[in-house]
Each structure stands twice: as structure tokens, then as C-alpha cells.
Amino acid sequence: MFFSEAKIKNERSFIKIEMPTKAERTCRAILEAAYELFMKQGYHATSMRQIAQRAGLALGAIYNHFPSKQKIFEAILLEKHPYKQILPLMATAGGETVEEWVRSVAEALIAELNHRPDFLKLMLIEIVEFNGKHVPHLVRKIAPQALPAFARMRTYYRDLRPIHPAVLLRSFIGLFFSYYVTDMFIRHTPLAKLAPKDSFDVFVDIYLHGISKEPA
């Protein structure tokens, strides 16, 4: 929709270089400005005039690139979702045992989420201010790619109890996403004592072995 790959016209060069047109650069400036403001203020509290000012444009100029405020949000939602990074990662992650695989995938998930501290907020804006009306589209686009990627876990079938792959996926995402969320909220508060250094290891261990003592 927004970024065509331009090539340098110089005949002496065989190298393709991303050479954004003026329109593409303006488009990018609008998306960046809007993204920063949405994260700070939410969607409805952010005005088109704020976006225009931060992008270095007049208000009316935005409408040369996006037909509405909502379309800007939708473009950001698709662009910032980390599934493009996370799904390939799950498919390629190695590990001799299920422990190693769970650990490496969970670490990668947390790392990717930490690398995008604002992604969570983007999803919350979608839920709160749009009543989640873009979610079905998003899930329909991602779920078919996620389930096969996670089914890879079944290659460790000999180490696993017979649990439905979808429940494996839900409990995995739920447990580690909650680790991420609680860690994020707690990290810079007096409640940091609720987050012992080895919390991540314990979450992995709980996912694999539960909280009960093994029968001796």
C-alpha cells in the first residue's frame, strides 16, 4: 500500500537500493508521528493536528496519504505486530529436548516483546478504543500460521503428556505473556521483590513440570 521499492537509475550500479520517494517519506513520517502519539495518549485523545505537527505537515496534507485517522491506526496495527518475527523463530528454534525448545522459544518471545515495549499497548488500544473490531481479521490472518508452527512441539511427543496442541499453545502464550506483562509492570516499582531474578526459569519449570512435587 505504501512502500514501493525504488531503484537507483544509475546504469553503472547493479545494486538495488531502497530509495523512498518523497511521498513515501512523508507517509513514513505520518505513521511514526501517529504511532508515538497513540502510544502516549491513546487513539481518541490524539488529534490529526498533533499528528500533522509532529510529522511536519499541515493538517490537510495527511489526507493526501491516508483517507482517515482510523486507516492510519490500521496500518500501524499490521506493521507493528510481532508475529512476522516470532512465527519463523518458533519454526526454526532447535533443541534436543522439549525443555530446550520451550526455553529458547519463550526467551525469544520475551526478547521480541521487550524489543517492542509498545506492542502491548497497541493491542490494548485496539481492544479499548475500537472494541476489538480489527481482532477477528488479525486472528484469521495469524492463527493459521501459528498453529502449525507450534505443532512442531509435537515432535517431542515422547516427552509430553497427551495435551491438545491448541491448549499447549494457549497455555504457553498465556503463561509467558503474563510473565512479560507482570514483569513489565513490576520492574520499576517497589514491588520488584515480587520478581526474583530466576522468575523466568521458574516459569519455564512450571510450564514443563507444574508446581507439584514429583512422586518420590
Next chain:
Amino acid sequence: MFFSEAKIKNERSFIKIEMPTKAERTCRAILEAAYELFMKQGYHATSMRQIAQRAGLALGAIYNHFPSKQKIFEAILLEKHPYKQILPLMATAGGETVEEWVRSVAEALIAELNHRPDFLKLMLIEIVEFNGKHVPHLVRKIAPQALPAFARMRTYYRDLRPIHPAVLLRSFIGLFFSYYVTDMFIRHTPLAKLAPKDSFDVFVDIYLHGISKEPA
């Protein structure tokens, strides 16, 4: 702030009866109207005029009860938080074994959250539209009551691996809150197949025993 307990003046009666004044009833109508609109539209997308209309008042009348729109939100946030119901429940829940206790507390948590389908959204509005500026106050008020309540779990110490109580609490809330959230989103979509009927049982089982096979 809003509800004084009025008593019937009838001398022949010793029974105290909640007899809201007109002001209290108006106050209640404003809070209810604002709550419903915030849940549907979020905070910034809801106008004081909408609140007034739904409460059956003129716009200006609201300001006899609340000094600003934001103060209305703050009152709702404190009033609707389920910790008042959930914490006593965790303290009194019975169970001979840790399995029974976890199951009954998790069931009660899910039931309470299902009984308040909008509580989650209220917290999300706080995060998205207020940047969580009321959260520290909320956590400071609730955490000291939650940790002791959950420490009760340690009475089953002989059945548990040595895990820090705070991590027990975080993983418990995280896992079952995520069950609730995913269940809520999935229930009425074509993705319902991701939610086998026994999902709750499996979540309990994963929390207690993990996903690994027990060593034979």
C-alpha cells in the same frame, strides 16, 4: 464520598435500612451511566453530554456531584475492582489437598471475572487512556492484602516444590487470567475449537503438574 447510610427515623424500628437520598441516587445514576458508556466507547470517546443523557439529567447537573469527568472515572475504578470479593474468597477456600484448593480458587476467580465481564476493560482503559497513572495507588492498596491471602497456599507445603510465594501468585494469576482472557475472546468465534470443553481442567493440571510426562 457518596453514600452515607441513612436510617429510618421510625422509633418503633431498630432495623437500619439503606435509604439513599436524592443526591445519592443521582450520583449512582451518573456512575452507572458513565460506567456503561466507558465500557462501550472508552473514556475519551465518551462525552459528558452522553453521560448526562443516559443518567436522565441536564449536563450541568453532573457538576453538582463530580467536579470533572476524570473524577467520575476514578470513582468507578475503585468501585468495580473485584479484589474485595476475590481476596476473602482465597482466604476462606477449603480443600484437603493443594489440587482442591487450586481448583476451587481458580474456579472462583474465573466465576467472579465472568460475573464482571467489563472489569478487564476497565483496567485496559486505565492503562491505555490514562497511561496507568492510577495503577500504583491501586497496587499499593491491594498487594499487601493479596500476598498474605495467597500465602495460605503454603499450608500445603508438603505437596509443593519450594517456589517463592510471590512467583506462585504471579504464575497462578497469570495462567488463569490468561485462560479467562483467551476464553473470552475465543468463545464466540469460529476459533472455539481452540477451546476444548476440558480446557479449564487442563489449565489446572498444567499449573499443578506441568506439561511433561512424569518419569516412569
Next chain:
DNA sequence: CCTACCGATCGGTAGG
């Protein structure tokens, strides 16, 4: 890409 605007609506407050 800008200036200049529109119909409407925003949160909050005036006097009575």
C-alpha cells in the same frame, strides 16, 4: 502540500 474553512461537538461553567 497549504490555507481556510464547514458542521458538530468537546469539557466545563455562567447567572438565575
Next chain:
DNA sequence: CCTACCGATCGGTAGG
């Protein structure tokens, strides 16, 4: 002097 409201309007801003 209080409450609970009214009709009207304040200075600014909304998406387009």
C-alpha cells in the same frame, strides 16, 4: 443558605 437543576454559552477542537 442549601440542593438540584435549567437554558445558554464559554474557549477550543473534532474529522473531513
